[in-house]
Amino acid sequence: MKNSAPVIEVRGLDNRFGSHVVHQNLDLDLFKGEILGVVGGSGSGKSVLLRSIVGLLRPSGGQIRVFGQDLDELTSQERSQVEQRFGVLFQRGALFTSLDLLQNISLPLIEHCGLARSDAEEIARMKLALAGLPPDSALKYPSELSGGMVKRAALARALALDPEVLFLDEPTAGLDPIGAAAFDRLIVTLRDALGFTVFLITHDLDTLYTTCDRIAVLSQKKVLVADRIDKVAATEDPWIQDYFQGPRGRAASYAFQALEHSRLQE
Numbered sequence: 001m002k003n004s005a006p007v008i009e010v011r012g013l014d015n016r017f018g019s020h021v022v023h024q025n026l027d028l029d030l031f032k033g034e035i036l037g038v039v040g041g042s043g044s045g046k047s048v049l050l051r052s053i054v055g056l057l058r059p060s061g062g063q064i065r066v067f068g069q070d071l072d073e074l075t076s077q078e079r080s081q082v083e084q085r086f087g088v089l090f091q092r093g094a095l096f097t098s099l100d101l102l103q104n105i106s107l108p109l110i111e112h113c114g115l116a117r118s119d120a121e122e123i124a125r126m127k128l129a130l131a132g133l134p135p136d137s138a139l140k141y142p143s144e145l146s147g148g149m150v151k152r153a154a155l156a157r158a159l160a161l162d163p164e165v166l167f168l169d170e171p172t173a174g175l176d177p178i179g180a181a182a183f184d185r186l187i188v189t190l191r192d193a194l195g196f197t198v199f200l201i202t203h204d205l206d207t208l209y210t211t212c213d214r215i216a217v218l219s220q221k222k223v224l225v226a227d228r229i230d231k232v233a234a235t236e237d238p239w240i241q242d243y244f245q246g247p248r249g250r251a252a253s254y255a256f257q258a259l260e261h262s263r264l265q266e
């Protein structure tokens with residue numbers, strides 16, 4: 001993936017809130033077709049980075065190039081065209097509670113693409129199926145769904161406009177391990193089938209091992225390292241060592257090695 005063109009280039013990014021500096025001179029590349037896992041301690045600025053890239057937060061300084069265009073140089077109309085090439089799954093799903101799933105997913109198609117309601121609903125049903133939801137979920141409201149189904153519905157909405165880059169903010173948080181593993185497999189399957197690029201914020205070590213092509217570690221206000229997981233896990237940094245070589249990190253690594261071993265034997 002690293003040989004493909006970066007779809008997103010972040011250079012010298014600064015973000016501060018008052019005197020609180022979150023990012024200082026942060027650099028990051030996201031390459032076409034890869035699944036990049038973004039990790040870091042709580043409050044290290046993962047969500048702020050996501051919001052800066054998707055245009056929800058104006059950075060304090062630095063440059064963000066998206067599809068080869070500098071976000072700062074775009075008119076608001078050009079910006080919104082770029083933003084339509086993104087799909088975002090926010091931490092809490094962010095579905096409209098007063099709309100059923102069909103309406104939730106049709107809405108961006110009607111608003112952004114000007115589709116007739118019947119066409120939008122046909123596409124929405126396809127997106128629900130892609131996200132692994134049964135047809136009868138279409139008329140359900142978010143409050144009627146399990147946590148795992150809410151995540152899938154939010155994924156269906158993030159996929160509504162056929163995004164080229166999918167941003168996922170802790171998509172498996174709150175799911176049981178079986179639901180989380182199924183969601184991870186779904187992301188890989190969809191990426192392989194549809195070819196989009198994924199920016200995936202997670203604390204889930206199993207997700208990092210089984211799903212991500214590269215890992216970016218946010219620490220000390222910047223991206224400390226962005227590389228394959230074996231290289232990252234071997235990086236000499238106290239936070240990285242605690243994270244990857246602690247009991248959970250080692251368990252995830254062993255589980256992944258066992259999985260790879262059994263795949264090779266099949």
Ligand SMILES: Nc1ncnc2c1ncn2[C@@H]1O[C@H](COP(=O)(O)OP(=O)(O)OP(=O)(O)O)[C@@H](O)[C@H]1O
Pocket residue numbers: 017022040041042043044045046047048049
């Ligand atoms: N709008 C804001 N105003 C002031 N401070 C903010 C704002 N948004 C984020 N911050 C602060 O920026 C820091 C980074 O927040 P962010 O949500 O990016 O962390 P995170 O790495 O995603 O954490 P977590 O893993 O807990 O979700 C935090 O200290 C947060 O309080």
